[in-house]
Amino acid sequence: MFPETYNTYAVIIAVENYQFEIGKVDYANNDVQAFRQWLIDNLKVPHENIKLWIDTDATKSALTEELRYEISRLNENDQFIFYYAGHGFFDSGYNRITTWDTHPYNLKDTTVSLNHVLMEPLRKSKCNKSLIFIDACASKIDEQLLCRDLIADMNPSEFIEFVRSSNYRAMFLSCSRGEKSYGSSKLEHGIWTHFLLKALKGEASEAIEQERFITSASLQNYLSKAVPDFIKLNTTIRGSQRPWAEISSTNTFIVCEIPQATSSSSDSIDYILIPERLIIDYENDLIMAALRGLENDGRTYPMFDFEGLNEVDVEAYCIRISKIKTGIIKILDEIVDFLMDYEWEEEVYFEKDNDKFMISACLYEDNEGKISISLSLQLHISGLHPMGDIIFESEYETGEDELKLFTDSSDYNLDADEIQVIFSDCWSNIRRFFLLEKEFELELSEEIND
Known part of the structure; x- marks a missing residue:
């Protein structure tokens, strides 16, 4: 998942049966047991590094006290994995998950805030490498349903703020806001978790990059297609389910290395x-x-x-610099075309890769409505890094029309000012687009005021 020098610790939770009158979450226990086996078999995580809480073990006190304690023990040479299957919902400004002793008539005091028990402790810990997987279930907590969805629309802004606090954090959720997340009697798993594990085990070629890696982008792209396709072709379900992810880094990163590559001759x-x-x-x-x-x-x-x-x-x-610049310009032009054709609420990723270079870009909007575009360039020179050697990373703040290029994380001793001179003209088209948009908004505002 990350370099082998890192230790992996995991807390995985399933609440299939509840103490009080809350609907059962079918196959949650199957999901968490399969996820645990993946950690052991594929990631080679020692048994003692995995905390498994099922039903009666997953109490409010366990998540409030023990989970925070486990996170507090992490250091910078650790990676942390969290998996949860159970009911979840949004209330009073926070995303919350249920526990075995959650009471349906007092949800606020008998559930836990994800921010309080998980995301804030991780932000404060020394650990800056974490993956979070949440398969939250049921549309209404007092109904017996076959679906799994996020109760009362979990709010993505809290997740976005969390992953942006580090360069290597990602959160994957089973469905998008307002949609249902379904289980399958045929699979005997949550549909999303089934395909998640299929990808992580290396059993889905569509999720594999460069014949050996599952990356943040390839995993989400695969889930975004596989889950709705299965629902459409293999069930009678009429609802839609689009898996959702929030990823921290300016470019795609490796989630795990497929197990077949470890022992194969191609390695x-x-x-x-x-x-x-x-x-x-x-x-x-x-x-x-x-x-x-x-x-x-x-x-x-x-x-x-x-x-x-x-x-x-x-x-x-x-490699010719002009060829790299053409690749950067094409990606930025794709972003302009995307902005002109689509309404969007989540981060959007763009990528161009060949045998010489890899260019990846991310379009996102912060809580104040400010739009930024981050872009990085990697060259396939040494072969030491599967995604390529980092040359520069950049950030363009559209509102201020400010472009910054950084070489701090470069694999070579490069001058940021020199890189700025060479590549800054690539942004001319996209800068012109946002300046025209700004002028148009100003003219429209003046007309309205007049």
């Missing part, structure tokens, strides 16, 4: 390339890297230990 590469240095020759329209090739002696990817490997002759890396 072994013939040689690895070590860039001696990166040269940006703007006048000749070139980015170049002198490469030192090392022959593999049977070690598996990514072979961070190069000691004892024999050198081999390789060609240097070379």
